Amino acid sequence: MQTIEGVRRSGVGIGPERTIRDAAAIMEHTGVGALAVIDGEDLVGIVTDRDLVRRGLAKDLPANARVDSVMSAPVVTIDAAADLHDAFALFRTHAVRRLAVVRGQQFVGMITVDDLLINLAADLVDLSRPVTAEILFAHRDSSVQATE
Amino acid sequence: MQASVGDRIVIRGRRAGEPNRDCEVLEVHGPNGSPPYLVRWGDSGHETLFFPGTDATVNRAERTPS
Numbered sequence: 001m002q003t004i005e006g007v008r009r010s011g012v013g014i015g016p017e018r019t020i021r022d023a024a025a026i027m028e029h030t031g032v033g034a035l036a037v038i039d040g041e042d043l044v045g046i047v048t049d050r051d052l053v054r055r056g057l058a059k060d061l062p063a064n065a066r067v068d069s070v071m072s073a074p075v076v077t078i079d080a081a082a083d084l085h086d087a088f089a090l091f092r093t094h095a096v097r098r099l100a101v102v103r104g105q106q107f108v109g110m111i112t113v114d115d116l117l118i119n120l121a122a123d124l125v126d127l128s129r130p131v132t133a134e135i136l137f138a139h140r141d142s143s144v145q146a147t148e
Numbered sequence: 149m150q151a152s153v154g155d156r157i158v159i160r161g162r163r164a165g166e167p168n169r170d171c172e173v174l175e176v177h178g179p180n181g182s183p184p185y186l187v188r189w190g191d192s193g194h195e196t197l198f199f200p201g202t203d204a205t206v207n208r209a210e211r212t213p214s
Contacts, residue, residue: 010159010204013184013197022194030191031162038197108183109199111211 003087003101004080006119007109013038016045016068020056023067034098036107037071043100043107045071052127077102078111084119087111149202150181154209157187157200170207171198 013036014023027049037045047067055061055070077100078087081082090099091113100111151173152156158170171187174195178184187198 007201008203010201011160011199013199025192026189026194026196029169029189029194030165030196031159036197036199107199109201 001148002080003078003082003084003111004108006084006115009110011036011100011107011109012068014047015039016066016071018067019064020047020052020067021039021063023141024049025051027052028037034110035067036069036100036110037073037079038107042100042105043045043075043077044098045073046075046098046110047071048118056106063097075100080108080137087116091116094120106123113125128145149183149204151183151185151206152181154156154210154211156207157185157198157204158207160203161206162203167204169197 008086009032012026012030012032014026016037016039017018026035027033027079034046036043037047045068047070051070051072056065061069074097076090078090080101080103087099090096097113100107101111149150153173153176155173156170157173159167161169162168169190171189173185175186176182183199184188185198185200186195188195199214
């Protein structure tokens, strides 16, 4: 399974010159907790609701401070065509909850730990189905008599 | 996903009770109607780039033949 197929939620991107007030309002309105910061066509960072609190509010930054003053960079990325297991490996080796999914240098989406957990849960349900069926509907002897 | 200027994109709420959200496509930045899109969000008027996931669907704008 390719990583891009594991991306469940739409991604939202803003320019680095936008204000942290804008970023907070966009998060509130779009329901996402992290925005890709995109300069031209290049992904230059990620700003999360946590970044706004820790690097903005807690540091007394004005609401019109630029987004790139609080964003996280460089961004941990994964290629859209990479196997989803590679995403597991990146989460294992980096202290992040989101990976930017890219094609070349272009951002195409965000994959989160939550996405992987949901995919994993769905896989477990699929795996448990035959086992559950076996427990609920125990094997019966064949109604057809064996012939000699 | 393919969209054109004027189409609306609806993003399903993720949890029970979470409202759907929608935005209007202002510019198509990819080739042949593909993402990313510059969109304006509902009533807020905020403009952002949008990269659709599996939670998004396109409502085509009605177009009058020219």
